Amino acid sequence: MKTQDETLEEWCRLLLRAFELEDVDVDINEVLSVAGVAAHSVVRPAAPLTTFIAGLAVGLASGPGQAPDPSSMQKAMDVARSVAKAYAADEAQTVAGSPAEGSGGASVPTGTPGE
Template structure:
């Protein structure tokens, strides 16, 4: 693991601990990939907004019992990914 990956892993663990959700599996590469897709397919500031809303949607799904953690995260990220793809091709928000 390189220094950047270790820093991101440590930061993620710090956040999870601070929010008292230790043990949550965060696919850092998938989150960063979604952020990149939003930044390049929509507009740069869409990156943090997209990842926040996807995470929030996943949390709501888990909290309401609609899905378990992994399914909710995969589903929310897949929806956001599809919307970013649409936006990049001029189909959705611009």
């Protein structure tokens, strides 16, 4: 019987092959970590949405026909994690009282992954 890690690695390889992305290196633990931060900082369904949008950002930053840049992937994961944590902090502040003056919601890091 396969372990969960073995199953995830196999599934990742199958998906990459299906999308003709065999040369892409996916840090499964990093993706799951970011998904966990989103799930616990926002709401559980934010996990797949966050990882999808981070992946889309990496794809757009890498450009069509170009090999993905590992730094673009890390930047996207960092941005997603940061936004999720900022959202949780803003929500906690709202529950405790009113949002800080001028906060206007979660702070969103600027820049495109890979810049």
